[in-house]
Amino acid sequence: MRPLLYLMAAMVVMGLAFWAYRENYRTQAQIDQMQAVQRDIAGLRENLGVLRAEWAYLNRPDRLRQLVDMNFERLRLAPVQANQFGTARNIDYPPPEPVAPPTELTPGETTAGWVPRTPSNNRGAPVPRPALPLPADLVAEPDPTEE
Numbered sequence: 177m178r179p180l181l182y183l184m185a186a187m188v189v190m191g192l193a194f195w196a197y198r199e200n201y202r203t204q205a206q207i208d209q210m211q212a213v214q215r216d217i218a219g220l221r222e223n224l225g226v227l228r229a230e231w232a233y234l235n236r237p238d239r240l241r242q243l244v245d246m247n248f249e250r251l252r253l254a255p256v257q258a259n260q261f262g263t264a265r266n267i268d269y270p271p272p273e274p275v276a277p278p279t280e281l282t283p284g285e286t287t288a289g290w291v292p293r294t295p296s297n298n299r300g301a302p303v304p305r306p307a308l309p310l311p312a313d314l315v316a317e318p319d320p321t322e323e
Contacts (some may be wrong), residue, residue, distance in 0.1 A: 233239075244253055 246250075247253075
């Protein structure tokens with residue numbers, strides 16, 4: 177009986193050793209995968225920092241001013257004014273779906289509280305006004321030395 181008990185104990189120890197060996201390799205594989213993901217995240221963060229620096233460089237106010245001055249004749253850019261925007265009333269919403277009243281009433285039922293829906297009074301956006309001429313100080317004068 178004792179040799180059988182020793183054999184069973186040895187088998188259990190070998191089974192546990194095999195399980196621990198397998199779990200160790202699984203853990204190492206997961207650690208390697210996690211480190212690869214962390215390297216990817218670090219690379220993406222570095223790229224994001226470069227992109228933010230490029231964005232800040234390209235959106236410098238002095239550079240934007242030079243671009244506006246350089247392309248003013250072609251683009252005719254002017255400051256935005258409040259009257260260029262509409263209001264929420266100008267949005268043309270779709271008409272609501274009509275609701276039909278109940279056709280047959282059972283005893284004790286009433287139509288109290290039912291109000292028929294009316295179509296929207298919204299007329300859409302206003303007609304745009306014609307463009308005003310630019311102020312004289314914004315219009316670039318021709319350079320006499322270019323001719």
